[in-house]
Amino acid sequence: MDLSLYAREGEQEFVELTRSFVRKSVQPMFGGDAPDGNLDMVPSILDTAFEVGLAASPCSGMPGFEYGIWGTSADNPTGVRISATLLWAVAEACAGIAMNLHVQGLASRVITSSKGGLPDPPARVAIALQEGHALPGYRTLLGKGGGPDEGIGTRALSAKTGWVITGSKSFVYGMEGPDAFLVFCRIAGNQGGEKLGCLLVPAGATGLEVRDVGGRTGIRACGLSHLVLNEVKVASEHHLSSRDAFPLMGQAVCLHWLGISAMAAGNASGALKAAREYAATRYQGGAMIGEHPAVRKLLALSEARVEAALALLLQTAGFACGNTDFLRRCAIAKLMTTDWAFSAVTDALQVFGGYGYMEDYGMEKRLRDAVVLKTAAGSRNYLETFISDAGREDIR
Amino acid sequence: MKPEALDLQARMDALRPGNASKHLDFFGKLLVDNREMTIWDHDTRLLPAGARIWRRRARDFARRYIRPDALRADSQPREYDPGPIVSQAARKGFQTLLLALPLGTAFPGSYFLKSASFQVAVVAEEFAVESGGIALLLMAHHLGCAPLLMSGHVPTILRHLLPLYARTLRGRPEIMAFAITEPGAGSDVEETEGGAEARLVTTARQVDGGFVINGRKCFISDGAIADKVTLFAKLQGEGLESWTCFLIEKGMEGYSIGRQEHKLGQRAADASELILDDVRVPQRNVVGRLRSGWANNRNVLNYSRPVVGAMALGHARGAFERALEFCRSTVLGGKRLIDYQDVQIELADMIVKLWSARALIWHSCSQFRCYQSASAAAKVAASDISFEVCTRAMEIMGDYGYLENHGAESLWRDSRLTQIYEGTNQINRLAVIEHQWAEISGRCGG
Ligand SMILES: Cc1cc2nc3c(=O)[nH]c(=O)nc-3n(C[C@H](O)[C@H](O)[C@H](O)COP(=O)(O)OP(=O)(O)OC[C@H]3O[C@@H](n4cnc5c(N)ncnc54)[C@H](O)[C@@H]3O)c2cc1C
Numbered sequence: 018m019d020l021s022l023y024a025r026e027g028e029q030e031f032v033e034l035t036r037s038f039v040r041k042s043v044q045p046m047f048g049g050d051a052p053d054g055n056l057d058m059v060p061s062i063l064d065t066a067f068e069v070g071l072a073a074s075p076c077s078g079m080p081g082f083e084y085g086i087w088g089t090s091a092d093n094p095t096g097v098r099i100s101a102t103l104l105w106a107v108a109e110a111c112a113g114i115a116m117n118l119h120v121q122g123l124a125s126r127v128i129t130s131s132k133g134g135l136p137d138p139p140a141r142v143a144i145a146l147q148e149g150h151a152l153p154g155y156r157t158l159l160g161k162g163g164g165p166d167e168g169i170g171t172r173a174l175s176a177k178t179g180w181v182i183t184g185s186k187s188f189v190y191g192m193e194g195p196d197a198f199l200v201f202c203r204i205a206g207n208q209g210g211e212k213l214g215c216l217l218v219p220a221g222a223t224g225l226e227v228r229d230v231g232g233r234t235g236i237r238a239c240g241l242s243h244l245v246l247n248e249v250k251v252a253s254e255h256h257l258s259s260r261d262a263f264p265l266m267g268q269a270v271c272l273h274w275l276g277i278s279a280m281a282a283g284n285a286s287g288a289l290k291a292a293r294e295y296a297a298t299r300y301q302g303g304a305m306i307g308e309h310p311a312v313r314k315l316l317a318l319s320e321a322r323v324e325a326a327l328a329l330l331l332q333t334a335g336f337a338c339g340n341t342d343f344l345r346r347c348a349i350a351k352l353m354t355t356d357w358a359f360s361a362v363t364d365a366l367q368v369f370g371g372y373g374y375m376e377d378y379g380m381e382k383r384l385r386d387a388v389v390l391k392t393a394a395g396s397r398n399y400l401e402t403f404i405s406d407a408g409r410e411d412i413r
Numbered sequence: 414m415k416p417e418a419l420d421l422q423a424r425m426d427a428l429r430p431g432n433a434s435k436h437l438d439f440f441g442k443l444l445v446d447n448r449e450m451t452i453w454d455h456d457t458r459l460l461p462a463g464a465r466i467w468r469r470r471a472r473d474f475a476r477r478y479i480r481p482d483a484l485r486a487d488s489q490p491r492e493y494d495p496g497p498i499v500s501q502a503a504r505k506g507f508q509t510l511l512l513a514l515p516l517g518t519a520f521p522g523s524y525f526l527k528s529a530s531f532q533v534a535v536v537a538e539e540f541a542v543e544s545g546g547i548a549l550l551l552m553a554h555h556l557g558c559a560p561l562l563m564s565g566h567v568p569t570i571l572r573h574l575l576p577l578y579a580r581t582l583r584g585r586p587e588i589m590a591f592a593i594t595e596p597g598a599g600s601d602v603e604e605t606e607g608g609a610e611a612r613l614v615t616t617a618r619q620v621d622g623g624f625v626i627n628g629r630k631c632f633i634s635d636g637a638i639a640d641k642v643t644l645f646a647k648l649q650g651e652g653l654e655s656w657t658c659f660l661i662e663k664g665m666e667g668y669s670i671g672r673q674e675h676k677l678g679q680r681a682a683d684a685s686e687l688i689l690d691d692v693r694v695p696q697r698n699v700v701g702r703l704r705s706g707w708a709n710n711r712n713v714l715n716y717s718r719p720v721v722g723a724m725a726l727g728h729a730r731g732a733f734e735r736a737l738e739f740c741r742s743t744v745l746g747g748k749r750l751i752d753y754q755d756v757q758i759e760l761a762d763m764i765v766k767l768w769s770a771r772a773l774i775w776h777s778c779s780q781f782r783c784y785q786s787a788s789a790a791a792k793v794a795a796s797d798i799s800f801e802v803c804t805r806a807m808e809i810m811g812d813y814g815y816l817e818n819h820g821a822e823s824l825w826r827d828s829r830l831t832q833i834y835e836g837t838n839q840i841n842r843l844a845v846i847e848h849q850w851a852e853i854s855g856r857c858g859g
Binding site for chain 2: 050052147149150151187188230231232233234235300301302303311312315359363366367370371373374375376377381384385388389391392393394396397398399401402
């Protein structure tokens with residue numbers, strides 16, 4: 018799968034830049050014994066990503082502000098497509114590194130697209146979209162949903178100099194040691210009732226507890242934690258928008274799903290490449306295994322699924338805009354691409370026989386990453402319900 | 414009371430099969446089975462008495478002894494000491510199931526009416542529910558013993574298998590391993606056509622009083638801890654058709670353990686390289702006849718593939734049980750997850766798959782002799798189902814599914830191996846065709 022074939026004129030240089038970053042910075046992680054690569058190298062890899070402008074930043078002076086992944090240029094279908102393509106390229110080497118850049122981009126995107134933005138935004142931000150078991154449902158994301166059970170129970174009360182937040186957030190991906198977290202919570206509206214607010218919580222805020230989730234299957238190069246917010250005080254200028262933040266959250270969820278789709282497909286594409294190479298060098302059954310129809314079938318199906326994932330990803334990116342149909346499309350993209358990508362990875366692993374099960378060949382890591390991308394931020398059941406709710410809403 | 418007068422709940426209660434069948438006549442009632450019973454209990458009742466006893470014992474043993482070790486054995490396999498669990502399993506009779514009482518511990522009824530594998534398969538499922546790694550650690554021993562039995566060579570059985578079992582029953586268990594795979598020959602030692610062109614390195618040279626073996630085996634489960642290994646080597650100057658099985662013993666000069674693999678799952682059991690550097694093996698350690706190794710190996714696989722299928726099934730059942738527990742205890746939108754129809758459909762799908770895998774596994778080892786096509790089919794079906802069910806179990810738990818302390822993810826990792834070892838599922842599919850070739854090519858009709 019040659020990504021350059023999919024890059025349009027003017028996009029090539031971004032792909033090339035990413036490839037060079039992957040070659041020089043990401044690939045060296047994987048020389049040693051550790052199954053997820055040398056995780057001690059992650060901070061310096063991310064520093065480089067900021068330097069070369071691949072990591073987006075909410076600070077206008079930083080290189081990635083505009084053209085980083087989900088930077089300000091991702092406000093139209095072309096920009097979204099480019100960001101998705103870059104994520105794919107990084108995930109071909111390591112989906113965990115890609116996840117860091119993705120989440121940083123999401124948070125930056127929310128900050129920069131909020132009305133008014135922030136006066137002095139922090140450089141590294143994580144974004145907390147989920148509570149408890151799942152993301153908010155379709156109607157909640159549209160601002161039509163009911164109570165806390167439907168996904169957002171965290172509340173911020175207005176105080177003298179700002180806000181006081183109480184609640185919790187779960188499964189917050191992000192760079193290790195971020196400067197701040199973006200937290201969506203319910204706040205009192207001007208005309209009574211409630212609306213959604215988006216508040217920036219500094220990492221060191223009193224009352225904020227960042228809990229490590231413990232051991233997990235994959236995407237280990239990216240931090241993952243739960244947040245407990247116990248009367249956390251936030252200054253009023255850290256309230257992102259005076260408007261209802263549901264559109265901001267909807268946009269973040271869309272890009273989150275699209276990004277995960279891109280990473281899943283990129284990871285699968287990397288697995289496919291490795292399997293092809295292996296099939297050309299392993300002798301079994303009187304020939305190189307790539308000659309056996311059984312293996313060719315595995316490779317062909319894997320390739321077909323990677324292509325299908327890419328096609329759906331690019332098609333969905335083409336619909337990027339603020340409307341609610343984009344939410345539905347992104348949910349479909351997440352549901353299908355992560356599933357296809359997972360199958361593509363497991364087929365590619367099968368080509369390696371027993372060697373695929375061992376840490377040395379990196380295929381088992383790809384499988385672990387693939388299952389996390391399939392399960393994280395919207396499981397199959399959740400997405401099926403979401404898509405069906407969106408369809409019903411259309412009819413209404 | 415007329416139906417309209419009943420409220421909806423009462424009407425639904427009246428319509429439930431358990432209540433509705435009260436309206437049947439006596440003989441009609443006799444034909445209805447509405448007992449509230451778990452699938453496990455239903456299935457256990459299907460079994461002949463001996464296998465039923467082993468199924469119950471195995472579940473109790475797995476819960477009591479394997480469950481507490483499972484997490485540690487998976488996360489720190491190198492520090493995990495297999496000694497205590499092996500001794501405990503041996504003491505309870507789980508390590509001597511390849512022979513019927515009084516020589517071993519299998520019950521004769523199930524052994525002769527079903528097959529030598531049947532009771533082992535029943536036990537394997539239960540062990541694998543708790544931990545794939547510990548299940549493999551205990552089950553690989555049977556695989557190592559199998560060539561001694563399958564050789565059909567009475568002196569081998571008398572000389573090696575019976576004393577080994579006797580020692581185990583007396584509380585001095587020994588661990589056996591089975592070694593066919595070589596760095597250059599994995600699928601090739603599991604399949605006819607590849608076998609003919611296999612590039613084997615492990616070679617036995619006849620000398621006075623026995624053989625000298627040189628070569629290498631890889632990925633051998635329990636290889637590092639085994640006291641003895643049934644190891645296959647070609648005779649010098651010949652090909653795979655000369656394959657002969659030898660019993661290699663720990664401590665033999667020139668025999669050593671090489672690399673131990675780091676693997677995705679089933680970590681409690683090591684997968685090791687065996688190095689043979691001029692290892693002198695006495696004549697008495699030749700298992701069966703010279704050049705009978707290939708036939709022996711193929712038949713061992715026929716008996717062990719249903720067991721691998723059963724392990725796969727166990728992983729999937731374990732993941733399912735954890736997902737079910739999660740769905741019972743997680744409340745979303747005011748309802749438990751299990752009360753949602755879409756979740757119920759998902760759970761039902763898993764149950765259907767588990768049940769069908771068990772049916773095929775039990776079928777494949779339900780006659781005295783296990784045969785290639787049925788065994789391979791059971792292994793393929795069960796392992797594919799297993800990986801699918803484990804993945805779904807993780808998915809239904811959402812993000813919690815991939816956290817290590819929720820249990821499903823380790824079984825998911827364990828499960829993936831069952832599609833690879835004992836022949837990849839591709840090679841096993843070819844085994845189905847090979848065995849049924851007369852039928853498939855139209856030479857024999859029905
Ligand atoms: C954890 C683990 C434990 C194991 N335990 C043991 C053990 O205890 N004892 C033991 O002897 N072995 C053991 N094995 C070895 C195992 O049985 C082999 O890994 C397996 O048979 C596949 O062989 P391979 O790994 O060499 O893959 P390969 O044979 O190299 O296969 C690579 C790919 O090529 C395909 N392929 C190969 N040949 C053909 C063909 N002719 N036609 C079509 N497709 C083909 C395969 O399906 C696979 O997709 C173990 C393996 C693992 C991973």
